[in-house]
Each structure stands twice: as C-alpha cells, then as structure tokens.
Amino acid sequence: MVQERSERTRGRLVEAGAVLFDRRGYAGATLGEIAAAAGVTKGALYFHFASKEELAGAVSGQAERSLRSACAELRAASSPIQGLIDAGYWLVDALGADPVIRAAFRLGREDAGWQTAPTTAGPTTAGPIAAGAPAAAPTTARPAPADSRQPAFADIRGFHSVWAGVVRDLLAAARRAGELRDRPGGLGPETLVVTAACGLEVVFADGCPAEERARRVGALWDWLLPCLVPPGAAGGYRTRPSAPRPG
Numbered sequence: 361m362v363q364e365r366s367e368r369t370r371g372r373l374v375e376a377g378a379v380l381f382d383r384r385g386y387a388g389a390t391l392g393e394i395a396a397a398a399g400v401t402k403g404a405l406y407f408h409f410a411s412k413e414e415l416a417g418a419v420s421g422q423a424e425r426s427l428r429s430a431c432a433e434l435r436a437a438s439s440p441i442q443g444l445i446d447a448g449y450w451l452v453d454a455l456g457a458d459p460v461i462r463a464a465f466r467l468g469r470e471d472a473g474w475q476t477a478p479t480t481a482g483p484t485t486a487g488p489i490a491a492g493a494p495a496a497a498p499t500t501a502r503p504a505p506a507d508s509r510q511p512a513f514a515d516i517r518g519f520h521s522v523w524a525g526v527v528r529d530l531l532a533a534a535r536r537a538g539e540l541r542d543r544p545g546g547l548g549p550e551t552l553v554v555t556a557a558c559g560l561e562v563v564f565a566d567g568c569p570a571e572e573r574a575r576r577v578g579a580l581w582d583w584l585l586p587c588l589v590p591p592g593a594a595g596g597y598r599t600r601p602s603a604p605r606p607g
Contacts, residue, residue: 387470434446
C-alpha cells in the first residue's frame with residue numbers, strides 16, 4: 361500500500377513536471393510550482409527527486425519508454441517502412457495529447473547541460489519497455505568522431521536523439537528487408553527521413569487539429585515514399601492513419 365502510494369506520488373510529480381517544463385521550459389519551471397501542481401509538499405518532491413535535473417531526467421525517461429514501446433508494437437505488427445509511417449502518426453498524436461512527449465522535446469531543444477545519450481536498444485532490437493520500468497541513469501552524451509560510417513545526425517542530443525535513433529533503426533530494418541530502393545547515395549535516405557521526422561516536432565508541437573495533422577503527415581509520406589522504396593512499390597503501403605485518431 362505504501363509502495364503504491366509512493367509510486368502514484370512519483371507519477372503525479374513526473375506529470376506535473378512535464379506540464380510545467382512544456383509550458384515554461386527547464387529554467388522557468390520551479391520545483392515549488394511543480395510540487396504544488398502535483399498536490400504534494402516540496403519535502404515529498406525531494407523524497408523522490410533530489411534536484412530539478414533529476415526530475416527532468418525522469419520526464420525524458422518516461423517519454424523515451426513510451427516512444428520505444430509504441431514503435432516496437434508498430435514494428436511488430438507490420439513491415440519496417442509501414443512501422444516508420446505509423447510511428448510518424450503516433451508522434452504527432454502524442455505531441456497533441458501528451459505533455460510528457462512535448463516536454464521531452466522542449467527539454468532537448470533547451471539542452472541545459474544534463475541531456476542524456478540515447479540508449480543503443482531500438483524498436484528493431486528490443487521488445488517494448490514496461491511502462492513502470494525505471495529510467496536508465498543519465499549519462500553525458502559525447503558527439504561521435506567524424507566518420508563517414510556514422511549514421512546521419514549521430515550527435516543529436518536529448519529526446520530528439522531518441523526519436524532520430526528510432527527512425528534510423530526502422531530504416532536499417534527496411535534496408536535489411538529489401539524495402540529500400542537500391543541506389544547510390546550513402547546516407548541520403550537516412551538524412552532525408554531523419555530530417556523530416558525531427559521536423560514533425562517543430563511543425564506540430566504548438567497544437568494542430570487531428571484532421572489537419574493526419575492530412576499533413578499523409579501528404580509528407582506521399583512525397584517521401586516514392587523516393588525511398590523501389591519503383592512501383594509505394595502503392596503497397598498505407599500512408600494514412602490506420603484508424604481515426606483522437607483530437
């Protein structure tokens with residue numbers, strides 16, 4: 361009973377922290393305001409999180425678990441390219457509905473010096489992460505040395521790096537499955553899709569009706585897909601949401 365109550369309190373603090381980080385940014389959100397929004401004392405907050413940095417890390421960790429779990433399920437239910445398309449829809453829906461996802465992106469953009477390096481496990485190499493699993497301990501991200509073999513944007517930091525890593529993993533799985541067009545270009549396809557995917561957060565972070573989100577993402581894939589897959593193969597993929605999305 362005590363353990364359950366403690367977990368609920370921690371969850372409320374993460375949610376309240378996400379709302380305020382999303383609204384005011386890392387510097388603008390205070391621990392006193394977060395504690396008040398969660399309905400707890402500052403002492404209770406410090407019992408769970410020793411610092412604002414630690415709380416921000418928990419918000420980012422929860423967002424990463426949500427993203428990886430969702431994308432692992434999408435990948436398991438379809439081909440890598442279809443999973444990539446559906447992951448884009450999942451992301452823009454989450455940006456509209458989930459302050460934890462929005463906060464993680466904002467924290468990543470601000471980069472207050474505490475950002476963590478992405479984990480190596482992606483949706484194509486590991487199963488979904490349990491929602492209650494603890495976040496990995498923060499580690500300082502170090503840019504990879506310049507190397508033509510490095511994946512596109514390997515030095516992206518924060519939550520953007522997690523999303524970019526998911527996209528790269530799905531593209532790598534698509535290449536192994538023979539879904540990508542066989543042509544020279546090195547990191548061209550990866551650069552194109554990672555750039556477009558990360559741009560989804562910029563376009564949709566400030567709110568957009570569900571119907572307009574679906575229309576724009578569908579239009580994006582109508583243009584991108586023929587560039588990625590073999591000639592004539594684009595018609596084999598669904599570029600619209602699989603079901604009506606909540607507003």
